[in-house]
Amino acid sequence: MNLELSEEQRAVQRLARDFVAREITPHVVEWDRTENVDKSIVKKLGALGFLGLTIPEEYGGSGGDHLAYCLVTEELGRGDSSVRGIVSVSLGLVAKTIAAWGSEEQKQQWLPRLTSGEAIGCFGLTEPGTGSDAGNLITKAVRDGDDYVINGTKMFITNGTWADVVLLFARSTDAPGHQGVSAFLIPTDTPGLTRRTIHGKLGLRGQATAELVLEDVRVPASAMLAPEGKGFSVAMSALAKGRMSVAAGCVGIAQAALDAALSYAGEREQFGKTIAHHQLVQELITDIAVDVDAARLLTWRVADLVDRGEPFVTAASKAKLFASEAAVRAANNALQVYGGYGYIDEYPAGKLLRDARVMTLYEGTSQIQKLVIGRALTGVSAF
Template identity: 40%
Template structure:
């Protein structure tokens, strides 16, 4: 497998880092503390193409490859996990399914404003009683008056508080079981579309994660994505792409924690020397650097497979599993290296520690990913 970082990828990383240094890093701690969605930055990102990274140029996007996508998410997430989350969910599980499964009319209608960041997208699968078991959802979209009447209670919706275009997983044929699940596009402002309270989360606090509730919300028949009954197929395809974004996000958070730990270990003195001179710290740094490097290679491999048109489902699951567990382990060690200061909001590692934890849960838990990987290996 050839992972070829071209001059474009190198220039891209530099350009994204430049944007993050100027616009995101200076506010990252504040937006986390205030649980504030930074519209002023998001609007700039929209104009620069961050909301249509892999969307074709003719639909208003930047037309980039999956490897570029991984690099972008990694860099943004190293500055702010919350903004990285907003961008990756928007691109991979909101815009991508519209591109992959939407009719030309659906793509032309919804994708350009999403790709330009003028509208924000969300993926609404999880319910109070259905998460890992996507086939167990209760939401319904019943054919009526030439369209569908949707009733749904979706929770933990990333971008939910600001989302304009939501992909709702609902049963269009309740009698058909898993084959009766479809994806319905619901737009904010439609009567019956209600945004619930924002969740008070441990990490990713600058992302307006909320519930989305639909009460007898009437949508046109043209709002069914693909065909009725394709819901789980669309969901799985979206999550293949989505988990690569979360893996890239985990790498970015882990890299940020490693960088902070290295910097701190060089300046903090104990027993008469900088703590980097102590072997105990050196062992931690070595483990952190090795794991981050391995995780990054796995993410880039999954992206390169995708770019070459080959199957990347097992590899992206492996990358997501390993990168998210790396992020929690590495941020934990970064806190340990910082000692008491690592547990204080005076240093950013406590934010990385909180932000990293959810990467093992959302867009498929580590346990679900082990199921996916085992299936890929065992057949």
Template identity: 90%
Template sequence: MNLELSEEQTAVQQLAEEFVEREITPHVIEWDRAEDVDRSIVKKLGALGFLGLTIDEEYGGSGGDHLAYCLVTEELGRGDSSVRGIVSVSLGLVTKTIAYWGSEEQKRAWLPRLTSGDAIGCFGLTEPGTGSDAGNLVTRAVADGGDYVINGTKMFITNGTWADVVLLFARTNDTPGHRGVSAFLVPTDTPGLTRRTIHGKLGLRGQATAELVLEDVRVPAAALLGPEGKGFSIAMSALAKGRMSVAAGCVGIAQAALDAAVRYAGEREQFGKSIAHYQLVQELISDISVDVDAARLLTWRVADLIDRGRDFATAASKAKLFASEAAVRAANNALQVFGGYGYIDEYPVGKLLRDARVMTLYEGTSQIQKLIIGRAETGISAF
């Protein structure tokens, strides 16, 4: 496997790096404190093609391979995980799923808007009573004439209050467990759909995380994405690829932690020398550095497997598990290098740690990733 980036990949990485320095870094503290990201960022992400990566140009996409997608996601994660999450969910979970499972009509209706940033998407799987056990969700979609009428509540939905369309998972028949679940594309201005921003998050504070309540939301049969009853497979296939982009975002967090720790260790003097001279400080930096490299290599392997059309789901779980835990460790180690200043939000590392913490929870907790990997190794499902 050749780990050298192509000219195209290097160019897209540089574009993302410059974008982060220009459009994100100057605002990170302000957005975190305000619990809001400037929404004009979405159109800017679209204009550079970052919301259309891996999608066919025919539908407004910007093409590129999955490694290019990882490189952009890593850079955005280095800048601000709240912005990275907009792309991971809108492109990674919604646009890519419509591109794969959508009818021609659905692709024409949604893809050009989503890839340009004219619209953004959210992914409505989790409910108040079902997180890890998503297959037992209780939101109902009942056939009525040529329509479906949907009732239920979705919890912790990233982009929820900003989104124009929800990729929504609802039960269409009484078969217990995941076999009764179907996927729908529900425009968020459909009557009966209300949204509430969830405030007070530990991290990802700039992100529009929301609760969605659906009361007699009526959608036409054409809103069904993929075959009826296939919704859970659609959700799981979306999340498997989504885990690669979460992992890439975590590499970005760990890289930001490394950069900040090295810079600070070189500047801060104690006992007459910069703290970079002390071996115990070097140990912290060395641990972060190894985590960055290992997480990146596991993540790039997933991109390579996807681009070569190979099985990637277990590799994606391994990358997501390792990279998310590594991002938490790296940010925590960097905070230690910063001493007391790391605990103040004028310095970057506290936010990195707060943002990293959710990565071991969403898109499948670390425990769920271990069960997926354990099932692949033993052939025995613990679910």
């Protein structure tokens, strides 16, 4: 792998960095306080091609490779994880999954709208009773003539109240466990689908996280994505690449923590000199910097494997596990550099820590990543 970025990759990185400085950074504190990212950001992300990265141009995508996708995701995560999550889910989990598994008709129906930002996607896997054990979900899809009728509840759905389409996983056959799960593309204005915003999150406060309730939601059989019973494979393949995107977002958080810690340490004076002179403060900053580099390299390796068509699932779990834990450590170390000021909203470290905390939980907790890696190493499944 060549660690030197190409001119094209540098250009997209610069574009994302400038976009963050102009359209995100000035609003971050307000969006966090009001629990509401300005939804107009979605069309702006689409206009720059950030919602179409890696999607073929014939479907409205902006092409590009997965390293470019990670570079943009890192910059967005450096700016605001709530905005980064919009892209990771609508593009990373929904559009890319439609591109990989969808029929020609499904691609034509959804991809141009999702890549332009005219529509937003959400990913409905988790339920109140099944998180890590997603293969045992109980939302039910019953065949009725040319339709399916779906009943169930989905929990913690990112973009949930904003989305125009939900990639939803439901049990459609009596086959045991994950074998009975199928995937459906459901417009969110379908009668019987209601959404409730989940308030009071520790972090990602600006993000539209929702509970989705489906009561006799009727969709045509053509709404099924991929063959019947393949839904769990669809979900797992989406999440494997999704973990790369979360990891890249975590690199962004850790980089933001480093930027903030360096800036503050160079200004704040104690004992007659800036705190950057104190070696124990340097230790905190050094620890953050090593976490940034290690997380970034693990993440770029996944992008490289994906782009070369090599197996990447275990590498993605390693990157997600390390980068998410590193983001929490980095934000916590940055907060320590700020001292008491780190504990109040006026300074960035507290929000970075609150936003980082969910990264070890969603798209597979750290424990689940360890089981995935352990299974690959030993050949023995703990599931």
